[in-house]
Amino acid sequence: MQNTDIKSLFSFLLKSSIIVMFLIIEVNAQTVDEIIAKNLKARGGIEKIKAIKTQRIVGDISFGSGKANPFMVEMKRPGKMKDEIIINGKRIIRTTNGKTGWVLNPFSGSDTARPMTADELKNTAGSADIDGPLLDYKAKGNKIEFAGKDKINGKDAFKLIVTMKDGDVRDDYIDCKSFLEVKWVGNISTNGKAVKVETYFSKYKKIDGLMYAFLLQTDTPGTTSTQKIEIKKVDVNSQLDDQLFEKSGLYVVDYKDAK
Numbered sequence: 403m404q405n406t407d408i409k410s411l412f413s414f415l416l417k418s419s420i421i422v423m424f425l426i427i428e429v430n431a432q433t434v435d436e437i438i439a440k441n442l443k444a445r446g447g448i449e450k451i452k453a454i455k456t457q458r459i460v461g462d463i464s465f466g467s468g469k470a471n472p473f474m475v476e477m478k479r480p481g482k483m484k485d486e487i488i489i490n491g492k493r494i495i496r497t498t499n500g501k502t503g504w505v506l507n508p509f510s511g512s513d514t515a516r517p518m519t520a521d522e523l524k525n526t527a528g529s530a531d532i533d534g535p536l537l538d539y540k541a542k543g544n545k546i547e548f549a550g551k552d553k554i555n556g557k558d559a560f561k562l563i564v565t566m567k568d569g570d571v572r573d574d575y576i577d578c579k580s581f582l583e584v585k586w587v588g589n590i591s592t593n594g595k596a597v598k599v600e601t602y603f604s605k606y607k608k609i610d611g612l613m614y615a616f617l618l619q620t621d622t623p624g625t626t627s628t629q630k631i632e633i634k635k636v637d638v639n640s641q642l643d644d645q646l647f648e649k650s651g652l653y654v655v656d657y658k659d660a661k
Contacts, residue, residue, distance in 0.1 A: 433548040437560050437576055438536045444581040446612035454532050454612070455479055456642045461616075461633040463487060466626070473631070482647040483530035493655075498526050499647045506652045515652050521591035524568075535564050536574070543567030554584045555602070582606055582613060598623055609636045 442448050456478045462470035475485040481500030486493050495506045496518070503518030503526060518526065528535075535544050549561040552575060559575040566572070572588030583603050589596035599622050603615035618631040645651050 434546050434562065437548070437562065437581070438539070438546070440581040441576050441583065442537060444613060446608075448537065450611050451533060451537060453639075455639050457532065458635075458637040458640055458642070459614075459633055460635040460637075461631055463632075464630050466628055470630075470632070476642055476646060477530055477532055478642045478644070478647065479532060481527060481530045482644070483526060484646050484651055495652050496522070496526065497647050497649075497651045498523065498530065499644075500527075500530065504649045504652055515649060521594065525590050528566075535566060535572070536562075539564070549573075551578065555604075557584070559584055580606075583615075610638045612638065 442451065445451060456476070458477075459475045461473060463473040464470040471487050471489050473485065473487045475483065477483045482498065484495070484497040486495040488494075489509070492508045493506070494509065497504055498518065503523050504515045505518055505522065506513075506515045535542065536546070539546055544567055545565040547563040547565075549563050551558050552561050553559070554575050554577070558578040560578060562574045562576065564572045564574055570589060572586060574583060575585035575587075576582070577584045585600065585602050587598070587600040589598055591597075599620055601618055601620040603618055605615065605617040606613045607616050608614075614633065614636050616633040618633075620629040620631075621627065646654055
């Protein structure tokens with residue numbers, strides 16, 4: 403084979419590889435956007451999701467085989483969140499205005515509020531995003547890759563690998579039929595170290611045209627640590643004062659719906 407033939411063949415193979423590569427990228431992007439679009443529609447639609455200004459979630463939380471304890475989470479745009487748990491009559495409370503946060507934990511040996519650590523603020527920021535990482539993911543600086551299908555509790559689910567703007571990576575599993583999220587796998591930061599956790603979502607119910615999972619079961623692979631949340635009530639767009647998400651909000655008792 404002459405040099406010109408070799409060069410022509412090499413050029414053809416190179417161009418073919420580039421075409422195939424771009425086709426793969428295009429198909430992947432199309433699949434990702436299609437799955438996300440169907441997920442957002444299944445949740446209630448982009449318009450309804452973005453219309454959520456506040457939400458209050460009330461229910462029970464249990465750790466391992468322990469008894470259930472009442473809990474409440476209140477959220478308000480942008481990035482404000484307060485959560486509290488009652489254990490043996492005592493309230494463990496965390497609150498953040500989206501920039502700073504505070505913790506009041508009588509089981510820590512102190513009745514004085516302390517500032518959230520950097521790890522706690524980082525973990526809370528993800529939880530306080532009402533929209534979630536899929537909605538407007540490009541504008542948020544997130545990257546999403548389609549990674550095929552997997553079986554979640556015996557049912558097919560699409561696997562999406564989500565790389566957050568800060569570099570954190572999480573896996574989201576979207577049911578192939580309902581297009582609702584059925585599993586999440588990611589990391590939480592504890593004492594500067596990433597700890598892998600996974601949460602399963604089930605028993606969805608429609609509240610004001612929006613779908614909420616009423617059962618969340620979380621475990622830490624490789625350990626016996628488990629957590630179960632059973633939701634009793636969801637209030638959307640109720641009046642939540644900004645004070646709740648400041649340090650002073652730690653001392654506001656607004657727990658009647660959780661009892």
